[in-house]
Amino acid sequence: MDQTANNAGGPLATIRVETGLSIIIPTYREAKNIPFILARINALRQEQNLVLEVLFMDDNSDDGSIEAIEQSGFDWARIIVRTENRGLSPAVIDGFRAARYPVLVCMDCDLSHPPEIIPQMMLALSSGQQFIIGSRYVPGGSTDDDWGIFRWLNSRVATLLARPLTSAKDPMSGFFALRKADFDKHDEYNPIGYKVGLEIITKCGFRNVGEVPIHFSDRIHGESKLSFKEQLKYIQHLRRLYIYKFGNAMHLLQFVVVGASGVVVNLATLALLLLMQLPEAVCLAGGIAVSVVTNFLLNRRFTFSYARHRNVWRQFAGFVGASSLGMAVNYSVALYLRASFLPETTTGLYLAALIGIASGTIFNFLGNRYIVFRKQYVRR
Structure with a gap:
């Protein structure tokens, strides 16, 4: 059952994590944002006396990101440059696998996710929840005013499409926390696109998902990586997750849809051959033959x-x-x-x-x- 973690006002009690925390930040051309995110994490680290590491999983930006981390002087921050299997979701998965500490946090580098909320996420994890989301859509959560109706609608539709996989209100969020022990129990991760949190919730079978309200801020430096191509990847990712969770039911549904398309192909071929004034028997046989071929190809490609x-x-x-x-x-x-x-x-x-x-x-x-x-x- 999904739960919303409490967001009581006032300063948080100091939370000591003796075993440590690994913060994974996927990056691509985010050199301008790196000093700012490190400064805020460092302030949090000192205030809460946290034992942590920050792993920047960089997709070979070649924009000064390496130098920005080296110049910070923080020995708890390091960068891993990735040249193969590039992409946000694979970067996060690789980062979680490389992490040294038992608590994992994923967040963006563009300052849209407030690191100051991390102690609340850790507190929710310590209360027994399996997966904690920094959520825009629970009471207390919000987004910048200039989001616009189309961006808001896009996010809501994407969330609705994910509803069969989880009842979390903001499964699209890229700000989340979980235990490394839970992550390591599974090895079938193959996400595409940018919704890696949804991948982990589904593959790990998490039911006890908590949500901590956050204010989602628009980036100041750099450009958004979200494109129409990434949105198409999300649809492809959803299909994979549906098949993973619902198995034969999804295969059967795709098989039926392909079969229905075969009816359309059959009738269209029949009409075309009739226009060519061929014998009716040939037209009927041609419609059947073409539909069998298209059904086979579509089932082989998709179902x-x-x-x-x-x-x-x-x-x-x-x-x-x-x-x-x-x-x-x-x-x-x-x-x-x-x-x-x-x-x-x-x-x-x-x-x-x-x-x-x-x-x-x-x-x-x-x-x-x-x-x-x-x-x-x-x-x-």
């Missing part, structure tokens, strides 16, 4: 994408075979129900046909999922 590196011709033969058996199942079930159970009316005929279609579709899906496009390796 069963984990198997698309294998021999395409062998898979196509298996797909056609499974589809043929599926049609036989469809026909046999419909005839049996019509003859044995359903009334001899037009309504009964349509009902028998619908049940037959459903049976054939499920048979097709199971045949393709576990035979034609089966996974080669199964985790014990």
Whole structure:
């Protein structure tokens, strides 16, 4: 159950973390912001007497970021320059793996996330919650006034799309904390885009997610890295997480959607061949043939994408075979129900046909999922 951590007014009691805290900050061309974020973290470190390290996970910015950290003189701050598998989310995952201390915090370098809230996040973790979000959307949270309706709407829609994965009010936040022991229990992280917190919540199966209100400030230095391309990556990331959490239900849904697209392809091909004044039998066969090919290609690319590196011709033969058996199942079930159970009316005929279609579709899906496009390796 998601909970909102208390944000009582007044100064916080000093929180000592004897075992230490690792703050991971992914960066790309953030050299101008580095001195400011380090100064605020240092003030917090001294005030709260924190044992910590700051890891800047930099995607080879080559903008003076290395020099900015060296000139700070803080021996608890270091930078790791990444030249492969670049991107915000992979940078955070690599940073968590390289962290030395048992408490992990992720935050942005652009000063949009207030480091002064970290003690509250640690307090929430110590109370037994598994994952703590610095949230804009719980009572007490806010954003700068110049966000604008389109940016606000984009954030809200993205949050709504993530609702099947978590009931947290701000799972899009890049400001969060968790225990390294919980993070290390899993090794299947493969995030794309910038919503790494949602990846960790889903893959770790966190249910006890707390949210601490923050004020989200707009950056002063540098440029935002959020682009339309990154938003498209978010949709792709959601698809991966849906499949991870809901498994066969998501595969079946994609299979049905592809099947529906095949109907459109079939009818469009039929209409085109009729315009060419070909015999009706040829037109019908052409529509079926083209739709079978497109269904196979789409299922291979999307529904069963984990198997698309294998021999395409062998898979196509298996797909056609499974589809043929599926049609036989469809026909046999419909005839049996019509003859044995359903009334001899037009309504009964349509009902028998619908049940037959459903049976054939499920048979097709199971045949393709576990035979034609089966996974080669199964985790014990």
